[in-house]
Amino acid sequence: MTDAKPFVEIRQARKCYGDLEVLKNISLKVNKGQIIAIIGPSGSGKSTLLRAINDLDPLTDGEVWLEDTQVNKKLPHKQYENHINKVRQNIGMVFQHFNLFPHLSVRENITLAPKMLKGISDAEADRLAEEQLEHVGLSDRIDYYPSQLSGGQKQRVAIARALAMQPKVMLFDEATSALDPELVEEVNLVMKRLAEEHMTMIIVTHEMAFAESVADRILFMDGGVVVEEGPPEQLFRAPKHERTKEFLAKHLRANALAPA
Amino acid sequence: MGLDLTVVPPFAGLILQGALWTIAITASAGVLSFFGGIGFAICALYAPAIIRYPIKAFAWLFMTTPLLLQLFLIYFGLVQIGIDIPAFFAGMIGLGLHFAVYNSDIIQTGILAIDKGQHEAGRTLGLSRGQTLRKIVIPQAVRDVVPPIGNNMIALLKDSALVSVIGVVELVHASQLAISETFRPFEFYLAAAACYYVVNLLLEFTLHRIERRIALTR
Numbered sequence: 001m002t003d004a005k006p007f008v009e010i011r012q013a014r015k016c017y018g019d020l021e022v023l024k025n026i027s028l029k030v031n032k033g034q035i036i037a038i039i040g041p042s043g044s045g046k047s048t049l050l051r052a053i054n055d056l057d058p059l060t061d062g063e064v065w066l067e068d069t070q071v072n073k074k075l076p077h078k079q080y081e082n083h084i085n086k087v088r089q090n091i092g093m094v095f096q097h098f099n100l101f102p103h104l105s106v107r108e109n110i111t112l113a114p115k116m117l118k119g120i121s122d123a124e125a126d127r128l129a130e131e132q133l134e135h136v137g138l139s140d141r142i143d144y145y146p147s148q149l150s151g152g153q154k155q156r157v158a159i160a161r162a163l164a165m166q167p168k169v170m171l172f173d174e175a176t177s178a179l180d181p182e183l184v185e186e187v188n189l190v191m192k193r194l195a196e197e198h199m200t201m202i203i204v205t206h207e208m209a210f211a212e213s214v215a216d217r218i219l220f221m222d223g224g225v226v227v228e229e230g231p232p233e234q235l236f237r238a239p240k241h242e243r244t245k246e247f248l249a250k251h252l253r254a255n256a257l258a259p260a
Numbered sequence: 261m262g263l264d265l266t267v268v269p270p271f272a273g274l275i276l277q278g279a280l281w282t283i284a285i286t287a288s289a290g291v292l293s294f295f296g297g298i299g300f301a302i303c304a305l306y307a308p309a310i311i312r313y314p315i316k317a318f319a320w321l322f323m324t325t326p327l328l329l330q331l332f333l334i335y336f337g338l339v340q341i342g343i344d345i346p347a348f349f350a351g352m353i354g355l356g357l358h359f360a361v362y363n364s365d366i367i368q369t370g371i372l373a374i375d376k377g378q379h380e381a382g383r384t385l386g387l388s389r390g391q392t393l394r395k396i397v398i399p400q401a402v403r404d405v406v407p408p409i410g411n412n413m414i415a416l417l418k419d420s421a422l423v424s425v426i427g428v429v430e431l432v433h434a435s436q437l438a439i440s441e442t443f444r445p446f447e448f449y450l451a452a453a454a455c456y457y458v459v460n461l462l463l464e465f466t467l468h469r470i471e472r473r474i475a476l477t478r
């Protein structure tokens with residue numbers, strides 16, 4: 001896989017908020033079907049990096065590429081809007097707080113964007129919603145509203161909503177952090193299913209065990225740089241950098257202290 | 261003379277007709293104030309400066325001058341420059357725009373209160389800014405502000421009495437016509453008050469139904 005053309009590529013990404021440099025020259029290549037997990041302490045820039053990929057948080061410097069398209073290419077405003085709206089259809093994103101549309105039913109949450117952007121018929125849209133909901137195990141909730149769902153169910157609908165656009169890559173920003181512990185597993189299972197189907201995924205997570213089980217490669221970020229990266233067995237079992245060791249030790253301790 | 265309500269029934273038809281006009285002007289001005297309010301709110305928040313500032317100035321004008329004066333201006337003033345609007349429509353426009361300005365303030369607050377994550381979710385799916393506003397943000401904002409908008413609708417119902425001065429034979433005007441024939445102001449103003457009370461109940465019932473309908477979707 002190493003010589004494959006990267007599917008998603010970040011080149012020398014820099015991001016500043018005023019004087020604060022939150023991403024310092026980060027480069028990253030992700031191959032088709034690869035699963036990358038990004039870990040690191042709070043404020044290290046994980047979300048900022050992830051959100052740069054679909055230009056939700058535009059980079060100050062550097063390039064983001066999806067296949068042969070530069071996501072953040074410089075264009076006049078109007079043209080850029082058209083360009084980015086097209087690009088984003090290929091990049092699914094799942095948020096920590098789900099961000100379902102509360103005024104729309106589960107079905108409508110899933111079909112809104114495909115209907116508006118792909119001009120599919122009502123019947124096709126219904127089929128799409130049913131298909132995606134089956135995929136996340138929520139077929140019986142199609143006519144519910146988000147307020148009637150548990151957190152885990154909401155997140156699974158959010159995943160179905162993103163998948164309904166048939167994205168080429170999926171971004172997850174702490175998809176399970178807002179969930180009660182007993183609801184985490186159902187969302188993880190859906191993500192694992194996606195992994196088995198060779199979806200290209202970039203996952204920001206605080207769950208080391210999950211990262212280890214699902215990712216091909218782990219990135220450890222701290223202070224706006226990628227301190228260390230490698231396959232999970234290497235990064236978790238034999239970290240090279242002092243900061244990685246400290247972070248992992250802290251996490252292990254926190255987990256050991258957590259009530260069972 | 262005392263109070264003698266038996267003078268009312270012979271004029272029931274007139275009063276009822278007045279009540280219907282009150283309902284008609286409240287409903288049409290209400291619809292105008294609702295959609296106008298959304299339109300003003302969008303312009304005030306998102307339109308380019310050359311549209312935004314004139315709209316804001318216009319809104320400010322409507323906020324700082326009496327509704328009565330606005331009705332006079334629209335009905336008696338505009339004729340002078342060749343714009344002759346029938347009384348009902350002049351009343352509808354005056355009331356509608358006046359309350360649109362108040363609704364706009366409320367709706368703007370509602371739009372700004374929508375979580376940033378809703379915008380992001382829409383944009384991430386590939387929707388444009390306009391599509392995100394139209395399909396995601398504004399429908400939610402409007403749902404959130406149904407109670408204060410409802411209060412404005414009740415105020416609008418009561419202020420609709422003002423269009424009597426430009427000749428619309430709504431409830432107040434109708435009772436005045438009856439009074440001019442019978443010289444019984446107490447009875448007919450009481451009758452008008454009773455009608456307002458009933459129409460108000462209907463309006464509140466409708467608002468309550470709407471609030472219940474949308475409770476699930478918030």
Ligand SMILES: Nc1ncnc2c1ncn2[C@@H]1O[C@H](COP(=O)(O)OP(=O)(O)OP(=O)(O)O)[C@@H](O)[C@H]1O
Nearest residue numbers: 017020022040041042043044045046047048049174
């Ligand atoms: N809009 C903003 N304005 C200024 N600073 C910001 C903004 N957004 C993020 N930052 C800063 O950028 C840095 C990186 O933030 P980011 O959200 O990417 O961290 P993170 O690794 O995702 O943290 P967490 O694990 O808490 O989610 C932080 O120091 C944060 O305070």
Ligand SMILES: [Mg+2]
Nearest residue numbers: 046047048173
């Ligand atoms: Mg984050």
